[in-house]
Amino acid sequence: MILCDIGNTNAHLLRDGEFVIESLEKFLAAKFNGEVYYICVNDSLRATLKMRKNFTDLESFIKFDTSYKGMGIDRICACKSIREGIVVDAGSAITVDVMSDGKHQGGFILPGLRAYKEVYGSISPRLDFDMNREVLLSSLPKNTQDAISFAILKSLILMIHNSSEGKSIYFTGGDGEYLSSFFENGIFDKMVVFKTLLSTVEELKKGKFKC
Amino acid sequence: MILCDIGNTNAHLLRDGEFVIESLEKFLAAKFNGEVYYICVNDSLRATLKMRKNFTDLESFIKFDTSYKGMGIDRICACKSIREGIVVDAGSAITVDVMSDGKHQGGFILPGLRAYKEVYGSISPRLDFDMNREVLLSSLPKNTQDAISFAILKSLILMIHNSSEGKSIYFTGGDGEYLSSFFENGIFDKMVVFKTLLSTVEELKKGKFKC
DSSP states (O other): OEEEEEOSSEEEEEETTEEEEEEHHHHHHOOOOSOEEEEEOOGGGHHHHHTOTTEEEOGGGOOOOOSOBSOOHHHHHHHHTOSSEEEEEESSEEEEEEEETTEEEEEEEEEOHHHHHHHHHHHOGGGOOOOOTTOOSSSOOOBHHHHHHHHHHHHHHHHHHHHHTTOOEEEESTTHHHHHTTOTTEEEOTHHHHHHHHHHHHHHHTTOSOO | OEEEEEOSSEEEEEETTEEEEEEHHHHHHOOOOSOEEEEEOOGGGHHHHHTOTTEEEOGGGOOOOOSOBSOOHHHHHHHHTOSSEEEEEESSEEEEEEEETTEEEEEEEEEOHHHHHHHHHHHOGGGOOOOOTTOOSSSOOOBHHHHHHHHHHHHHHHHHHHHHTTOOEEEESTTHHHHHTTOTTEEEOTTHHHHHHHHHHHHHHTTOSOO
16 A cells, blocks of 8 residues: 655655655656555646546545635645644645644645745846755854855744744654754654545545545 | 936836836836936846946945855945844845944845745645735634735744844835834835945045046
8 A cells, every 4th residue: 555645846655664755757657556545735636646546535535624724635634643733844835734732723834945945046046046954043144045045944943933832843744854953842753644644544444434 | 316226126216306116127218317326236237237328337336344245236235324223125035134333244135025925826826826915913824825925924024023133123125114014123214225325426426436
């Protein structure tokens, strides 16, 4: 059995207990034997995936109680597996959600690290720099690359810190491990989304849902 | 006499004591009688502007002591006119600089409001929303448009607040007035850049510089 969380840039797979991140191109070109259970926030792939006989879209089986309108299924899965704390999914976009006593309190969406980098280049060629992931946050920058890197990283940290109020912060997604390293109360957990996928497949196999 | 601060999206003009913001297209198509003194951070326009006989580029006459490498001339002009405080130029990009006792301490660069809006659309069509400038900052968002607007606005506010340490914050640029409204210690001053341009022209006319 393979579980997939398909995003806008990559597909995250859990295959025989092993995590794999694949580009969408590679993921779509691959042949999968056996059952594949997936969620997908990338609308352009929906029709293609539906045509695959061994692929099952789990979205309609996952229920989540929130007053938030338009929450992506990946975010829902991540939040559903956390009772208390902050859930940060750091991929193409960085979603930050607050869970309190098993209830979703709302959340917000920041650009992902790669998107941030690209926006600067689109403003001016003078701002087209790779992010310096080692930038010092304790003193004000003195060159353009650091001025951009500092702004990206510090604004993400301040936004996440501001919403955490001392609670545990669960990070997942491609940049989750890097971002978690800036927080004492940060926990990197690749399983956050997959926990919900796993429990949904278990319920599905037990015949809880009528297909 | 006309003073111009030419950016990546617009040109800001001070003409007979009146401020005008013009798109670059309109600015380049306009005919100007009399002397035009300008600064320009848009490298693609440099050659065109140099060919205009009544146009003078002030950049080489403006001296600013800082260890920061690669600081744009618009940022230099804004900082040069402030002895103590934070200088925020909110245009295509948002530059934030700290001045203390007339010395530049460093600074950082955030994307401008329009650039922020566009980056979300580039991540996914599901995130392609206009910014809600009235978004509530006191509670967590409950829909995608607010989730994006909250993230943009709050991250800018936290970053500026974090660097201010209670000092006065001088805002300029197209979104300067809007952003200044979120700070008790915020001052919107369209003249921040032009003060330096004016004093440089005065010195130039007094013959302080050898042309």
